[in-house]
Amino acid sequence: MxxxxxxxxxxxxxxxxxxxxxxxxxxxxxxxxxxxxxxxxxxxxxxxxxxxxxxxxxxxxxxxxxxxxxxxxGHCYKCLISKASCDMCMMKPETCHFHLGTCREPDWALDVCFQPHIVYLANSSAPKVGITRITQMPTRWLDQGATQALPIMQVNSRKLSGLVEVLLAQDIADKTDWRALLKGAADPIDLIAIRDQLIEKHRVELDQLQQESPHELVMLSDERIREFSYxxxxxxxxxxxxxxxxxxxxxxxxxxxxxxxxxxxxxxxxxxxxxxxxxxxxx
Incomplete structure (x- = not known):
């Protein structure tokens, strides 16, 4: 064929x-x-x-x-410098500049960046923290080759999810080692225990984010671990x-x-x- x-x-x-x-x-x-x-x-x-x-x-x-x-x-140079989806804030959501009026495509941002996002823990080659739009579960995890995933928070904007990710990334990786990913299936880990440790350690900072953005950050304490076999x-x-x-x-x-x-x-x-x-x- x-x-x-x-x-x-x-x-x-x-x-x-x-x-x-x-x-x-x-x-x-x-x-x-x-x-x-x-x-x-x-x-x-x-x-x-x-x-x-x-x-x-x-x-x-x-x-x-x-x-x-x-x-x-997959973009040409013209789209690279003009599309909001190619802006650096897509890689580093905490640098969102929508509020400054400098977003390349404000309407696109409203449809994408100001939609519910999930902060999650995953296990690809080792435990990591990540973010994705709620509509991209489980696609994001599968694209990363995660064998385990656990949603831990839901927020109302991409920027807020990025701020949480940066906070938690002080103690856990936010990137996947692609070579380790392809050498075998990751050993199972207790993502719930890791979640509880991270939240407890950063309780003060998370409470402050919740106070600054009331009703926009919700802890997901009842979620179960998802497991994927490839x-x-x-x-x-x-x-x-x-x-x-x-x-x-x-x-x-x-x-x-x-x-x-x-x-x-x-x-x-x-x-x-x-x-x-x-x-x-x-x-």
Whole structure:
């Protein structure tokens, strides 16, 4: 089978969710390859040979213009400097400048940044804190390859979620070690205990944020840990990354999928990194 189109990040979905004897909620992860409007189940291809060829062309995922280089996971330079979704405050929400009247796209911000957000703990390669819009659960966790996740707070804006994240990141990582992520499944950890320790340690600062933003920060004390299992037959002994810019044709046996990575017996490929690249994919 051969497919061709503009690469987007893989689409994820959960299988049936079941309650474990530990009281957690567990589900398997399924993947779909997305090339433009084409959407193909990919999980069933585990164990098969796959070849991905970059045609040499890149198109902006926002405006569709052909571009010599991809910025910010699939944008042309014009969109990079004009789109609010490419602004630094998306990476560092605590630096939001909407209140200063300098937001690139105020209407977009109202639809995205001023919507309910979740502050969560996750376990990908080690415990970490993160944020996401409430509508992006569990997609955000699956894109990060998390094997466990626990929502701990709900807030009413992206900036407030960023302030909480920065506060908690003093004691816990806010980034994922992608190499460790791809070396195997993370050992289970007690995210509830970590949540309680973090909240207790930062009680004064969190109370102050609640006073400054009444009714905008809610503790989620009754949430249960979610557990995710990924379609991986076996993990690589050594993690070597493929790059279309250096090698336009990549092939190998598909041993698994985790996060946005294809785990081939010849190396790993982060498809999200190459958003906008025109690919031919042969399975």
């Amino acid at each position: 051969e497919y061709e189109g503009i690469c987007h990040k893989m689409r994820t979905a959960l299988g049936e969710t079941v309650e474990t004897d530990r009281g957690t909620l567990a589900a398997s992860v399924e993947y779909h390859l997305v090339l433009g409007s084409f959407d193909c189940p990919l999980t069933s291809s585990i164990g098969q040979e796959i070849e991905l060829e970059w045609t040499g062309r890149i198109f902006c995922l926002s405006c569709g213009t052909k571009t010599p280089k991809s910025y910010s996971q 379609p991986v037959s076996h993990y690589p002994a050594k993690v070597t990354a493929h790059n279309f810019d250096k090698k336009p044709v990549i092939h190998g046996k598909l041993n698994g999928i985790k996060g946005q990575y294809l785990l081939l017996d010849t190396g790993v490929l982060n498809l999200r990194k190459f958003g906008g690249y025109e690919l031919k994919v042969r399975v």
